[in-house]
Amino acid sequence: MKKLLFLSFLLAFFAGNHSLQAQNFDSPVEYMGFISKQHENISKKYMAYSSASAHGKKARKVEAIRQKLLNEVQEARMNISGMPAFKGDKSYRDTSVSFMKLYYNILNDDYNKILNLEEIAENSYDEMEAMLNVKDAIDQKLEDGNKRVKDAQANFAKANMVNLVEGEASALGEKLKKVHALNKYYNEVYLVFFKPYIQEQSLVTAMGKNNVTGIEQSKNALKKYAEEGIEKLKTIKPYEGDNSVTAACKTLLQFYIKEADASSAASEYTLAKENFEKMKKDFEKKSSPTKAEVDAYNKSVVDINKASQKYNQTTNDLNRQRSESLNNWNKTVSQFFDEHTPRYK
Known part of the structure; x- marks a missing residue:
């Protein structure tokens, strides 16, 4: 039985970037590693965007980060969708593609709502509450999407006899969770x-x-x-x-x-x-x-x-x-x- 240590579903298996053509997709470990690398890259970039916003910068101030991230999410989605099914099983791949679509829709649609609400929210309690609710809904969507990918990953590992060992949550995973918890707490006080x-x-x-x-x-x-x-x-x-x-x-x-x-x-x-x-x-x-x-x-x-x-x-x-x-x-x-x-x- 193959053994693979995952610190979290976001953690990469390999330090380097490999092209799609260079991957040996006959190996379930490398198949999972390629997808995991895409998740790690996007999650880190989203973390940078979320962190900048949390540190007092308005959405419009970090617009350049968002636009760059939109392009990178599209690239990651194309990289994953271009992978073949693994021995006829496309569930893990397709779930990951759906998650990248979710990322894109959040960054493109939900954050546009925030941009539109931001200015008027400064002078209206109802609009401010609406904007903070949109932000909280974004965090919840990502948590739900993360869980779907993690479940798909676990099912894939089980089906292919990969021993997926859950260690302590990765530093990145912990930070993503902490940002959500921190924002939720602060928004209530705010x-x-x-x-x-x-x-x-x-x-x-x-x-x-x-x-x-x-x-x-x-x-x-x-x-x-x-x-x-x-x-x-x-x-x-x-x-x-x-x-x-x-x-x-x-x-x-x-x-x-x-x-x-x-x-x-x-x-x-x-x-x-x-x-x-x-x-x-x-x-x-x-x-x-x-x-x-x-x-x-x-x-x-x-x-x-x-x-x-x-x-x-x-x-x-x-x-x-x-x-x-x-x-x-x-x-x-x-x-x-x-x-x-x-x-x-």
């Missing part, structure tokens, strides 16, 4: 962050326009989303003992709650300013105001100036705290990915 983050932008816009109704609606929604987010974070376990991302998210959500409460001052100041402007307009129409009217006007000037100073101070404090909280979040996320995401060049 959506908790993103919902109040988008709402806070609406609040800031309303404050800039002195829109009292908008301020009140936005601050109430912001506080609600932030409080819900904090409760959601309690259900998310640390990733491999690392709770840095959830902790940074919680800090930011706590700021949003504080900001929502402090935003009442914006509504109060806006109303006070509107009343003052009306009083000022009426006062300036008077040709000979009484002393009482002058005193009342002067007092209102002092009051509105004090209110303005207080409002400006509150705004400056909130801006500083927002900047600190967001910087801490971004820095923590970057460190989290640097720590846990495998890289491929």
Whole structure:
């Protein structure tokens, strides 16, 4: 019985690249090795693409990698489809060809969806959730496809008396699994962050326009989303003992709650300013105001100036705290990915 050690179905049997014509396809070991080599090459290239995306680069930033990979997937598919059936058995070959087609469709169709969603997702929770769901579905499709190939490989080995020994998962296989698990974990936390983050932008816009109704609606929604987010974070376990991302998210959500409460001052100041402007307009129409009217006007000037100073101070404090909280979040996320995401060049 022939014995062949596979560290994973992705691991190559031979270090070198052999042309299709140079292969001895009468040997089941070499037949399997040729297919495995195609899988290894594509998986490494896909890993590089996935790793670049995970390390903070938008899909459009790594578009050149995707286009190159599309061509390489087509080449691998043609290499495998050009192989003969092994003693009349074409199941392993055809399953591998189907997997390469799956790779191509994911890179061509699914990632086009991501490209289209990417820009609008930055300003919409629903679109962001949709984009992350597409990414998660991609990872799941690949896992399912990998399993089909691995099962076909095992059946081929059994039929041809090749002792397929499953050792520890290969480094590449482990990294592919880790990327999926890492993305799934981070995306869950990210959506908790993103919902109040988008709402806070609406609040800031309303404050800039002195829109009292908008301020009140936005601050109430912001506080609600932030409080819900904090409760959601309690259900998310640390990733491999690392709770840095959830902790940074919680800090930011706590700021949003504080900001929502402090935003009442914006509504109060806006109303006070509107009343003052009306009083000022009426006062300036008077040709000979009484002393009482002058005193009342002067007092209102002092009051509105004090209110303005207080409002400006509150705004400056909130801006500083927002900047600190967001910087801490971004820095923590970057460190989290640097720590846990495998890289491929």
